[in-house]
Amino acid sequence: KAGVTQTPRYLIKTRGQQVTLSCSPISGHRSVSWYQQTPGQGLQFLFEYFSETQRNKGNFPGRFSGRQFSNSRSEMNVSTLELGDSALYLCASSLVYGQGDEQYFGPGTRLTVT
Amino acid sequence: LAKTTQPISMDSYEGQEVNITCSHNNIATNDYITWYQQFPSQGPRFIIQGYKTKVTNEVASLFIPADRKSSTLSLPRVSLSDTAVYYCLVGEGSSGSARQLTFGSGTQLTVLP
Numbered sequence: 001k002a003g004v005t006q007t008p009r010y011l012i013k014t015r016g017q018q019v020t021l022s023c024s025p026i027s028g029h030r031s032v033s034w035y036q037q038t039p040g041q042g043l044q045f046l047f048e049y050f051s052e053t054q055r056n057k058g059n060f061p062g063r064f065s066g067r068q069f070s071n072s073r074s075e076m077n078v079s080t081l082e083l084g085d086s087a088l089y090l091c092a093s094s095l096v097y098g099q100g101d102e103q104y105f106g107p108g109t110r111l112t113v114t
Numbered sequence: 115l116a117k118t119t120q121p122i123s124m125d126s127y128e129g130q131e132v133n134i135t136c137s138h139n140n141i142a143t144n145d146y147i148t149w150y151q152q153f154p155s156q157g158p159r160f161i162i163q164g165y166k167t168k169v170t171n172e173v174a175s176l177f178i179p180a181d182r183k184s185s186t187l188s189l190p191r192v193s194l195s196d197t198a199v200y201y202c203l204v205g206e207g208s209s210g211s212a213r214q215l216t217f218g219s220g221t222q223l224t225v226l227p
Binding site for chain 1 (some may be wrong): 156158159201217220
């Protein structure tokens, strides 16, 4: 079974631009979560989607948004990029939504903002 | 939010047992405790999950005391390939309701020959 895939793997953007990252969950998985990972802040939860609805959101500004499609694929968007948005963005999928669900992580998208 | 605290780093030698403890004083009744392993330039990988007492699988054991305010990941007979960052994750909220997923700061485990 194919794992979680994320595209692109690497991205360089300029301050003020916007970016869209894509995540394809494991086949059959319906829940997708997004995380930001930086050396200073570690792994931080961005949001979680299930059945095309955002179920939970972490403490990030409104510039960070996401959506999920009917095939469970998910995208996250960051508008008006700032230097501090440079990070590894990780997507994780799980079979269903709820406690005790093992998450499977993708390789991440490395975003560099210059 | 159930904040978690882990040691920043640990060193061990090949063949030894390693125990990494995570503190989560504000854990909620319905929270599970999950541990992940992460190698450089890769996403975290699930190791083990538990709710209370002891859980064991083919790679690790997880010990959770009765008050559930901490948990200990035990890796038996580590090898060089176990060098990685280990994260403790505590969920908040029950199934179907809003929840926050809080990762610990991670513990860099270095296994020496």
